[in-house]
Amino acid sequence: MADIDAWVWWLIAAAALGIPLVITAMPEFGMLSVGAVAGAVTAGLGGGIVLQVLVFAVVSCALIVVVRPIAAxxxxxxxxxxxxxxxxxxxxxxxxxxxxxxxxRIKLGGEIWSARTLDGDAVFEPEQQVDVVDIEGATAIVM
Structure with a gap:
């Protein structure tokens, strides 16, 4: 295991964080995965382990703080x-x-519908406009 470069471990971590992203559809895992890729790039450029972890943390936190509210x-x-x-x-x-x-009867959306009033005392005559407040079965409730 000592023969594997640090950047490979970071890519393995990125892939491992991508799995729960796909399973749970929680975008935070994707943001952590991008942070791990940033850690891999840092390792590939020769940065030490402290810098790698710092880059991972900063990139992941920045994505969560900035992207998550926008997505929500x-x-x-x-x-x-x-x-x-x-x-x-x-x-x-x-x-x-x-x-x-x-x-x-009313004409609603180009179709003839059975209708009754919402208020028991209301009466609407032909050619009047009414508002549909609910549909019960095949009957429109109007007011």
């Missing part, structure tokens, strides 16, 4: 794509047949 902001800022009935909630529709608490 990016991940949190991505809007979720609404599909199916979730995409219909909040849309406007046009009343085709009178809609009250017992039922009626």
């Amino acid at each position: 902001r990016h991940r949190a800022g991505q809007p979720q794509l609404a599909t199916g009935i979730d995409a219909l909630k909040g849309k406007q529709a046009v009343v085709i047949e009178r809609v009250d608490h017992r039922g009626g």
